[in-house]
Amino acid sequence: MQNNTPSACESCAHNPNTSLKRLGVEVENTDYVIALAGNPNTGKSTVFNNLTGLKQHTGNWPGKTVGRAEGGFMFNDNSYKIIDLPGTYSLMSTSEDEEIARNFILFGKPDVTIIVVDAGRLERNLNLVLQILEITDKAVLCLNLIDEAKRHDITVDERTLSKDLGIPVVATSAIRNVGIQELLKTVDDVAKGKIKCTPHRIKNVPKEIDKKVSKIQASIESLYPGLPNARWIAFRLLDGDEDIIKAIEEGEFINDK
Amino acid sequence: MGIKNWLNTLLLKRVDQSIIEEDVLKYLYKNEEKNKTSNFQSINNELVFSEEQIDKSIQQLIKNQSIVNSNQSLLLEEKGRTTAIKLIRRHRIYEKYLSEKTGFSKSSWHHKAEEMEHALTDEEVNLMSKELGNPQFDPHGDPIPTKDGQLPKLKGITLSKIEHNCTVKVLHIEDEPKRVYKSIIKQGLHIGSIMTINFTSSVYATEGHALNFNKKDLENITVQVLKEEEEIPKGIVRLSLLKKGEKAVITGLSSECRGINRRRLLDLGFVKGSKISINMVSPLSDPTAYLIRETLIALRKEQTDMILIKKINNDAE
Amino acid sequence: MDKDSAIKSLLEEAAETRWEIGQEFHDKLSESIYQNAAHIADRTVIKEGQKENFNIDRTIDSIVTSPIWGFPIMFCVLAVVLWLTIIGSNYPSQFLAFLLLDNAYEWLRAFAIDLGTPWWLNGFLIDGVFLSLAWVISVMLPPMAIFFPLFTILEDLGYLPRIAFNLDALFRKSGAHGKQALTMSMGFGCNAAGVIATRIIDSPRERLIAIITNNFSLCNGRWPTQILLGTIFIGQMVPDSYQSLVSTASVIGVALLGIGLTFASSWALSKTFLKGEVSSFTLELPPYRKPRILQTIYTSLIDRTLIVLWRACVFAAPAGAVIWLVCNITIGDTSIANHLIYLMDNFGLLIGLNGVILLAYVLAIPANEIVIPTILMLTVMTAPITGYGSGDGVMFELDSLGNTHEVLVAGGWTLLTAINVMLFSLIHNPCSTTIYTIYKETNSVRWTTLASIGPVILGFIVCFVVAQVYYML
């Protein structure tokens, strides 16, 4: 875990190297693909609009975004494609929105997943964060709505959080354009491998169950060596997730990096 | 999950003479289980088909060696028994499917399954069973026959036989006849619930509710008596009994809370150990919005019946 | 071992283990994840005296969902939004009509005559395309430019989920899902958006109900019709000082009727084609947030209003051309339009409308927001009014084209016609975009057909009944 906030100069908005160029919907053949995931109503679409200059609808109620939207931007001479996913509470049920989000993170294999959370409701949001971290090991936590949390006298210890989760954490207030530069810089670093993530894995699963999960996980790993999310797939198999079963039958995981 | 799949299950139908034969076999099997004998007359009384139809099917069944006629009573042969068990498997798996994957009301499951048990093929049922994780019990608590025709016996005793004070776990609620079943359901009894029986006070109580059963109801409820030394959780009530201003900890979800509904509630943090309190009630008194893990979530009354809580002292916190 | 059999044995192993663990698994896993989350949150979140701050939210909530104030507040919010829209759009509408219809139109015609272009080209372009565009802009732009920002501000405040919370008991009685209140509200903006928003409803049955009944939410394309007719026919029955009040009331009445129809048709559906019970209901109520007024006004103007207006114009321009053509191509002695109007007039009058209106609805099937402009065009071009214009189609001489009321009265409109057009515009079929969206979301021709044809039939029935009652009085 070597995440660290870049120096003030690097992340400063006036630094010409870190200039953001919005690309709107021109998103053919980009260098990197970024996914925006998170609970409903945490400001994903607001972050998306901020980065791409597009006008994805936002609104203060859970479920505003359905389906997915794509946009692009340039940062530090690299082009990025970013996908705004519908908000979900978890990746374990089977509603249409969840499937879209889950399938993109799992099969779309984004270079970086930005997990947008509500700083004022961290505990609830971590439920989803922990699930996403089982699937992907390249993620950045966007601690959004920091202004609202501050108004409610809630502070989050970003360093401890980042250490516990094993991914970089950036505090933002997307609607006021606070912290976006730093978010971009961090995403860029993770995409290029400058920051290595060592994501948290779900602990204290009851022993008897954990043992069985490990056994299945081992079988999966021997079938697909190097698969980063074998444990999560084991979870899903034990839950009888039809999509995952089908994906395994059709060998979807074979070419995983 | 799609609207289309769900529509398809609605539209599947098949009308056939073999339906009567299958119903006859099922009836014979159930009577055999109860150690009762069956003959033409008893079948005719039970089934809704005409005399000729029933007679014709019995002749056909005898001819293909599914049943034999000995001393005026009809007995199942191995072949007939297998068919009957398969039929029961189809029925119970389909009921399980309805309970997990659709939004039909409890009291309509049986009726729908009565139709579908004749229409579904064994492969379809096996697929359904696989998708459901090969369940062992149907939603009423009845054991489901396995693929190779094993039908485990239902454990436990009927509630009517219990005459001393004790604590029991509800295993099974018989869904026939419909009238009795509806009256039990109206009391709000859930499968898997812990029920206390106390003949000095209000006899039957579960999860904070007193229950008033008729004589008939008692015979249709199967329970398992819990031993003293087993750890029986105390003070567990339903979330619907929580009052404004009170606080509680969730102890679990009732096993009647199924399918997508259960998953949603778990996702939203209705898991063991979450603290919960009422924030506000809708102007028309339902739904209620609860504060749980820093968020307001509104639920309807039916759902709060399926969430089990333990109240905590206001000052303790 | 080769890959295929390895996969097979893996899946079998998983299935077996799943059977051993049973239902418990999902519960246990959810529990552990939440425990993990709580553990991490405990270490990292520092709260100080947050109670007071949350109290503001709680106080607002206890008022807007109180048994006494909950429903009156919802009603007032609707009333205020509509009232602001009506009084606010009155003057800009008149101004635009004056500008585009009374001046620019005349000027263009004069200019064309000077230029000496052939009469049919002038007619086609100026009397057809330009006139219809002018009407679309003057009728639609002002109300939308006011309504959309107001609606977006409500949305950003976080009030919509509270409406769902308040109304859920009614939806429940209709066999529907409380979140349908959200999709219904979205429908007030645009039905197609409302239909897509139904994805927030988890269960297929309730979702279908929400999709099919969304048509009864008065969408942006139909607000201007209601507002225009409410103002010029119903508002004008009373003294000036009450005018905006009464016209607002009439529009609110129509909107409420739409909500009533939503409940009624949901109920009817859940008793007939879509039997069953609501399987799961959870509704998160987000915190109130301060909307950013200026930005909202800017984006909803650029983003929504202009897009919707553009769409209307795209449909209106060719429609205007077609209208001009059917009015000017003659079979025998009369134009095609007059033939058609004559054909439909009897049926139209039976249900309190007329042939012109029915023809307008047929011509405006692609986008029914242009119904009113189409009606105006058709009326102008075919109305049996003495006086001669230049082309065959434009036989019209009123002081002012911008005075919609006079145009319509000249076309034989009465109070009944206005009321019935308002009703029919509320009830009739969804627009083509919505129909296409319904098809995409349900993937079923059957439901799409029901959702499109059902309302038309209902609309005819309602208009018929109203007309008969009116004739009797």
Ligand SMILES: Nc1nc2c(ncn2[C@@H]2O[C@H](COP(=O)(O)OP(=O)(O)OP(=O)(O)O)[C@@H](O)[C@H]2O)c(=O)[nH]1
């Ligand atoms: N105060 C404040 N409000 C914000 C911030 N970011 C977003 N919002 C507001 O929060 C609400 C939700 O934002 P969205 O971007 O629509 O949220 P989302 O995560 O896309 O929501 P879904 O699409 O429903 O999953 C909107 O009203 C935003 O204006 C922020 O940093 N501070």
Ligand SMILES: [Mg+2]
């Ligand atoms: Mg969004």
